[in-house]
Structure formats: C-alpha cells, structure tokens
Amino acid sequence: MSPILSLSRRGALALMTALVVTSAAQAQDVTLKVGIMGGEDEQVWAAVTAEAKPAGLIVEAVPFNDYTQPNEALANKDIDANAFQHGPYLEAQIAAHGYELSQAFDTAIFPIGVYSKTYKTLEELPEGAIIGLPNDPSNGGRALKVLEQLGLIKLDPEAGILATVIDVTENPRGFDLRELDAGVVGRAIDDLDAAVVNTDWAFKAGLLDHRIAEESGENNPYMNFLAIRTEDKDAAWVETLRKAFQSDAVKEAYAVTYKGSAVTSW
Numbered sequence: 245m246s247p248i249l250s251l252s253r254r255g256a257l258a259l260m261t262a263l264v265v266t267s268a269a270q271a272q273d274v275t276l277k278v279g280i281m282g283g284e285d286e287q288v289w290a291a292v293t294a295e296a297k298p299a300g301l302i303v304e305a306v307p308f309n310d311y312t313q314p315n316e317a318l319a320n321k322d323i324d325a326n327a328f329q330h331g332p333y334l335e336a337q338i339a340a341h342g343y344e345l346s347q348a349f350d351t352a353i354f355p356i357g358v359y360s361k362t363y364k365t366l367e368e369l370p371e372g373a374i375i376g377l378p379n380d381p382s383n384g385g386r387a388l389k390v391l392e393q394l395g396l397i398k399l400d401p402e403a404g405i406l407a408t409v410i411d412v413t414e415n416p417r418g419f420d421l422r423e424l425d426a427g428v429v430g431r432a433i434d435d436l437d438a439a440v441v442n443t444d445w446a447f448k449a450g451l452l453d454h455r456i457a458e459e460s461g462e463n464n465p466y467m468n469f470l471a472i473r474t475e476d477k478d479a480a481w482v483e484t485l486r487k488a489f490q491s492d493a494v495k496e497a498y499a500v501t502y503k504g505s506a507v508t509s510w
Contacts, residue, residue: 379424390458
C-alpha cells in the first residue's frame with residue numbers, strides 16, 4: 245500500500261471520527277430559556293451563558309418587564325426556568341394561581357432600601373411624611389417589615405411576612421404610607437418624601453445614591469433563586485446550570501453590575 249494512500253486514509257478516518265464526535269456533542273447540547281427581568285440582570289446572565297456553554301447548555305435569557313409574567317410563562321412552558329424572585333413572592337403566586345413551581349437553587353439577595361431625594365437620614369423625615377411602598381403582597385409586606393425593623397412603625401405580629409398597611413398598629417410619626425406598583429414607586433420618588441424600593445427598580449430609577457437606610461441581611465427570607473417547574477426538579481440540566489451559575493465569573497458579574505448592592509449566595 246502506498247504510504248501516501250495510507251496517510252490519506254488515516255486522515256479521512258480521523259476527520260470522520262472528529263465529525264462523529266462533534267455531532268454527538270452537539271446532539272447532547274440542551275437549550276434552556278430562562279426568564280429574567282430586563283435590565284441589569286441581562287449582564288449577569290450573559291456571564292451565565294458563557295459559563296454554561298462548555299458544559300453543553302445553551303442558555304437563552306428571556307427578558308420580562310412585569311413581575312407577574314415570568315411565572316405564568318414558566319407554568320405555560322414558554323420558558324424552562326426563571327430567576328427574578330424570592331420565596332414569599334413565589335408562595336403568593338402559587339396560592340393565587342396554583343402554579344406547580346419549585347425552587348432549584350439560590351442566586352443572590354438584594355437588600356431592599358429606603359430612598360429619599362429630599363432627606364439624608366430617617367431622623368430628618370417630618371411628621372406625616374409620605375412614604376411609598378410596593379403594593380404586591382410579598383414586597384409590600386417586606387417593605388413594612390423594613391420600616392418596623394428601622395423603628396418607624398409597629399405591625400401586628402400575627403400578620404407575618406405578608407403584612408399590609410392595615411396591619412400597622414403603631415405609627416407614632418403619622419407617616420402617610422402610600423402603596424404603588426413596584427415598578428412605579430421608585431420613579432415616583434420626586435412626589436414622595438421617601439420610598440421603600442427593590443434594588444433592581446432602584447437601579448432603573450437611578451436612586452442608589454439616595455439610599456438612606458436598608459434592611460438587615462441577617463436571617464433574611466428574601467434570597468432570590470432559580471425557579472423551575474416541579475416536574476423538572478430531577479432534570480440533569482438543573483445541576484449543570486447551578487454549577488455554571490454559582491461560579492467566580494458570575495459572582496464577578498454581580499459585583500460589577502450591581503456595584504456591591506447584591507450579595508450572592510455562594
């Protein structure tokens with residue numbers, strides 16, 4: 245046999261083997277659509293996508309602009325997972341809609357803050373100050389708990405984490421507590437004396453430099469997480485995505501994107 249022919253056949257065999265291996269690897273790739281809130285988190289998920297690709301996960305972040313949409317989309321199988329919420333919010337959504345959704349793994353916590361463009365400290369807030377609060381059950385209760393934690397009001401202990409303004413038992417400085425949509429309360433800051441605003445919305449409203457107080461991170465139940473359909477809890481891709489997410493590159497993406505205001509779970 246000619247050495248040239250032998251070499252050619254060996255080369256052809258190697259090429260065919262490489263093609264078969266590549267095709268097999270591509271066949272094993274899993275494409276996931278993950279619902280997130282549009283904005284800063286898109287930068288974080290760009291890092292997740294890069295980390296997941298070598299492990300055979302093709303991650304597509306799907307931005308939403310309304311908190312009520314990602315869980316509905318997940319339940320309807322329009323997406324495979326979402327990452328935007330904490331436990332009390334998901335529990336409220338499940339109670340309201342009967343979603344069969346579960347927590348997969350923790351992501352980060354965003355300590356909710358009190359913001360004001362008029363006053364520099366809580367002590368400066370006048371009697372009867374108008375304070376904006378998010379109006380959805382979980383974040384509204386969280387905001388009221390922050391005000392109680394800071395010594396501004398007292399709540400009925402029976403109200404739990406889903407407290408509303410009717411559960412305020414003491415309001416010694418007569419604050420006017422105004423409930424607004426979570427996406428609006430930060431943007432309405434010019435018409436308020438202060439507002440309790442979720443960190444992501446505070447970013448969108450350019451409020452970070454106007455934070456005058458924030459909740460404690462100790463024993464905080466508001467850690468965010470990746471949510472999945474309960475039927476997928478044992479899917480192999482869940483653990484693969486967790487490893488890609490809970491990585492040094494993604495931790496760095498949080499630090500750069502949120503300028504230290506987000507605390508990762510790992």
